[in-house]
Amino acid sequence: MTVEILCVGTELLLGNVVNTNAAYLAQKCADLGLSCYYQGVVGDNRERLTEAVKLAMSRSDILILSGGLGPTEDDLTKETVASLMGRELMMDEGSRQKIASYFEERGIEATENNWKQALIPEGALILENHNGTAPGMIVKNLDTHVVLLPGPPAELIPMFEESVAPYLSGLQPGVIFSRTVKLCGVPESRVETQIKDLIDAQSNPTIATYAKTGEVHIRVTANAESEKEAKKLIKPVVKELKTRFGYDIYSTEEEVSLEQAVVDLLLANKLTVTCAESCTGGMLSARLINIPGVSEVYKCGYVTYSNKAKRRILGVKKGTLDKYGAVSSQTAGEMAKGAASQAKADVAMAVTGLAGPDGGTEEKPVGLVYIACSVKGKVTVMEFHFQGNREKIRESATTAALMLMRRCMLEYFSKVTFGEQ
Amino acid sequence: MTVEILCVGTELLLGNVVNTNAAYLAQKCADLGLSCYYQGVVGDNRERLTEAVKLAMSRSDILILSGGLGPTEDDLTKETVASLMGRELMMDEGSRQKIASYFEERGIEATENNWKQALIPEGALILENHNGTAPGMIVKNLDTHVVLLPGPPAELIPMFEESVAPYLSGLQPGVIFSRTVKLCGVPESRVETQIKDLIDAQSNPTIATYAKTGEVHIRVTANAESEKEAKKLIKPVVKELKTRFGYDIYSTEEEVSLEQAVVDLLLANKLTVTCAESCTGGMLSARLINIPGVSEVYKCGYVTYSNKAKRRILGVKKGTLDKYGAVSSQTAGEMAKGAASQAKADVAMAVTGLAGPDGGTEEKPVGLVYIACSVKGKVTVMEFHFQGNREKIRESATTAALMLMRRCMLEYFSKVTFGEQ
Numbered sequence: 001m002t003v004e005i006l007c008v009g010t011e012l013l014l015g016n017v018v019n020t021n022a023a024y025l026a027q028k029c030a031d032l033g034l035s036c037y038y039q040g041v042v043g044d045n046r047e048r049l050t051e052a053v054k055l056a057m058s059r060s061d062i063l064i065l066s067g068g069l070g071p072t073e074d075d076l077t078k079e080t081v082a083s084l085m086g087r088e089l090m091m092d093e094g095s096r097q098k099i100a101s102y103f104e105e106r107g108i109e110a111t112e113n114n115w116k117q118a119l120i121p122e123g124a125l126i127l128e129n130h131n132g133t134a135p136g137m138i139v140k141n142l143d144t145h146v147v148l149l150p151g152p153p154a155e156l157i158p159m160f161e162e163s164v165a166p167y168l169s170g171l172q173p174g175v176i177f178s179r180t181v182k183l184c185g186v187p188e189s190r191v192e193t194q195i196k197d198l199i200d201a202q203s204n205p206t207i208a209t210y211a212k213t214g215e216v217h218i219r220v221t222a223n224a225e226s227e228k229e230a231k232k233l234i235k236p237v238v239k240e241l242k243t244r245f246g247y248d249i250y251s252t253e254e255e256v257s258l259e260q261a262v263v264d265l266l267l268a269n270k271l272t273v274t275c276a277e278s279c280t281g282g283m284l285s286a287r288l289i290n291i292p293g294v295s296e297v298y299k300c301g302y303v304t305y306s307n308k309a310k311r312r313i314l315g316v317k318k319g320t321l322d323k324y325g326a327v328s329s330q331t332a333g334e335m336a337k338g339a340a341s342q343a344k345a346d347v348a349m350a351v352t353g354l355a356g357p358d359g360g361t362e363e364k365p366v367g368l369v370y371i372a373c374s375v376k377g378k379v380t381v382m383e384f385h386f387q388g389n390r391e392k393i394r395e396s397a398t399t400a401a402l403m404l405m406r407r408c409m410l411e412y413f414s415k416v417t418f419g420e421q
Numbered sequence: 422m423t424v425e426i427l428c429v430g431t432e433l434l435l436g437n438v439v440n441t442n443a444a445y446l447a448q449k450c451a452d453l454g455l456s457c458y459y460q461g462v463v464g465d466n467r468e469r470l471t472e473a474v475k476l477a478m479s480r481s482d483i484l485i486l487s488g489g490l491g492p493t494e495d496d497l498t499k500e501t502v503a504s505l506m507g508r509e510l511m512m513d514e515g516s517r518q519k520i521a522s523y524f525e526e527r528g529i530e531a532t533e534n535n536w537k538q539a540l541i542p543e544g545a546l547i548l549e550n551h552n553g554t555a556p557g558m559i560v561k562n563l564d565t566h567v568v569l570l571p572g573p574p575a576e577l578i579p580m581f582e583e584s585v586a587p588y589l590s591g592l593q594p595g596v597i598f599s600r601t602v603k604l605c606g607v608p609e610s611r612v613e614t615q616i617k618d619l620i621d622a623q624s625n626p627t628i629a630t631y632a633k634t635g636e637v638h639i640r641v642t643a644n645a646e647s648e649k650e651a652k653k654l655i656k657p658v659v660k661e662l663k664t665r666f667g668y669d670i671y672s673t674e675e676e677v678s679l680e681q682a683v684v685d686l687l688l689a690n691k692l693t694v695t696c697a698e699s700c701t702g703g704m705l706s707a708r709l710i711n712i713p714g715v716s717e718v719y720k721c722g723y724v725t726y727s728n729k730a731k732r733r734i735l736g737v738k739k740g741t742l743d744k745y746g747a748v749s750s751q752t753a754g755e756m757a758k759g760a761a762s763q764a765k766a767d768v769a770m771a772v773t774g775l776a777g778p779d780g781g782t783e784e785k786p787v788g789l790v791y792i793a794c795s796v797k798g799k800v801t802v803m804e805f806h807f808q809g810n811r812e813k814i815r816e817s818a819t820t821a822a823l824m825l826m827r828r829c830m831l832e833y834f835s836k837v838t839f840g841e842q
Binding site: 012013014015016017018019020022023024025026027028029030036037038039040041042043045048052055208210275277279280281282283284285286288289290292294295298299300301302303304305306308309312313356357358390391394 | 433434435436437438439440441443444445446447448449450451457458459460461462463464466469473476629631696698700701702703704705706707709710711713715716719720721722723724725726727729730733734777778779811812815
């Protein structure tokens, strides 16, 4: 079946906001095995909205609209769809009551136009909104299913997960099921080369790669009679991927981020951690601390951007800085050792590099970063060359530090050996 | 004039990437005074691409296409536009030579299909690509200007700034000029209320507000005979905004971020700075260190997530933690004082709060954050209540810390007094 995504909102046409809804909906639809050939954006204008909805309904089986369900006069999505599909708008008592109690709970007076949100095209399926006042809805005729969702991602996403995904998966024969194999420390081109045969031979399950900074995700999606059958189809592919990529895979769980995997390893091995950061300036600590429960393992962090701070706080030797410079394997190693002893932590990470835009030389160009990891006194230092602007280089360095930290812990505790970078 | 944006790429239809190009192009076109009524996304499919380009050309004066200029068989944008406009594709010698030297410089062999990128529809204006091998182009007939840009933002953005913006501004009568007034510490709703009369009365210049985390940007855009005239139209509006918002405006320069404004203040007043972070875990230091040249003022930073670290590194008193808790005005204040004395810095920032998802109580709910700023020993603490998930709360706290830091420095040095938050 084909699906089309149409986002409604002047703020998108003006470029005030980036259209993350379209990317979210597109990915979810791809996961559900639906083919998306068109995405569109149109403003809150009756004529142009009518034209866009009509065109989409003429060429796609499913149309997902986001936005334009608000209480103001500008919000026209529901009215336009109802009129195109020949439906009256009716006051839905359930939705009206929910809006009433929403305002009551917050001690605010509902204004007249708030009740407009309880108007529903007759015969529509109503989708509850637990995070706002605008209910979603699905209106269908013989040819087309039209899904109307509120624009704010905090309302759209839970509504899609809860109500729309089950509805859409019901329209498809069988069940669609995905698993994501997440890798770090392997460039995308190498991942693609290593699984080219699998991608070329794919039919069911399908295999797709997604690149993120310093990571590659491989999504395996199967279509089968039942979830059990789908999982059975996926299993040998995931197993094959595990054989090919081994410990470069940090997780096969959708919700596990690289920092989560790293914190899980720390927790499992009862290891405490500290970070000493120069060019990343706190980004590594910040990512670790985004994981709830990290307090059990995270001791403290040092942002030592200046040479003085590297010496005073971490005890990096003046001779080392003079001889090798702040951006050197030697300094990175001493930073990690110093942080470990200062913080009395089992694992210590250190990052020092040239994030630019100035300060690069032929010998030490912008993008050169040294990352050190000390696990119980065993220090490993790696050299990296990153591309991009200052922010991008720092982000890449942070991800690489998480990758190295994971690798060093695995090598130390599991006697795993990683190949060449 | 009307403009339509059409992004070409299967990766967008699959939701693998978020369409930041559309937002970028939309904002730039709005700045140029062009009306954008439609945005679209279509895949690398000849039939559907033809249909989409045809429709766009029939209803818009300018069509901007991004993507599909690559060397592979899948890349069809140029071919489709040329065929629809009745043009032959010709080998452009200049583009061919640039591709040749691009590969030569990198010591790579160009493959046969790389030369495809030098094929240009006859009569097209060629736009140089300094960041890749695919030249951009503009093809026009009597009714429509079709602009073809490469998909990667690192190629599209500089090409737009350098070649497309001047071309498009040439199509418009007169000159379009914008200025952005950037505020922090004022909620968007209050900004809108305070300038409702200006927005209602707007014609030339126009006024639009853009909300970011903890910030509001007001963009003032004028259309006039010359840049000088446009600036003259903008000046009184910016002056009026300055009168209304005073020191809540941190900059009127496009490229100055809040952290840049803060670092500029530190540099101007020859003040050094340190940060002690609990829930933000390094994010505040990381943002300051994203500014090149910060090394002159940034002394060092401490990530003190645990109570132990707050005591050991910053000297927060056990009694304070026991009596008021880690998330309290008192602890924030002692963290700032401790950091200032440890780092011997003029300005010290401290952040402590509940980022969730667990750990909230009725008295201290998730989202409660205390931020302290010490300027030469004078300590100010503010209490905040942020909404959203863990990441969003931490991001909001970081921006609020920058806002408070700026405010305290201004109050200390310029005897400026800010109103209530």
